[in-house]
Amino acid sequence: MRERLSEVLLRARYAAIGAAIGAAIGSVFSRNAASTGGAIGGLVGATAADTRGTIEDLLETAEEYDPRSGSTDAE
Numbered sequence: 001m002r003e004r005l006s007e008v009l010l011r012a013r014y015a016a017i018g019a020a021i022g023a024a025i026g027s028v029f030s031r032n033a034a035s036t037g038g039a040i041g042g043l044v045g046a047t048a049a050d051t052r053g054t055i056e057d058l059l060e061t062a063e064e065y066d067p068r069s070g071s072t073d074a075e
Contacts (some may be wrong), residue, residue, distance in 0.1 A: 011049040016046020 023043020026033035 010052075014045040014049035014052075015042045016045070018042050018048070051070050 006014070019038045019042035022032045022044070023038035025041075026037025
């Protein structure tokens with residue numbers, strides 16, 4: 001349960017950061033662009049968080065099958 005909660009909080013954090021960046025960029029142009037930029041930035045942030053979790057799982061799986069990642073003695 002704790003792992004699932006940390007994944008949800010990570011996704012929320014990335015979405016909030018993305019929304020803030022998108023709104024900041026959009027505010028240069030207009031109020032409507034700030035709103036749209038915030039929404040798009042939130043989606044991009046949430047997608048990045050999901051992708052990050054997927055990539056970490058994929059790398060862990062690849063390390064299990066990599067013969068070079070095992071501990072061997074050089075002697």
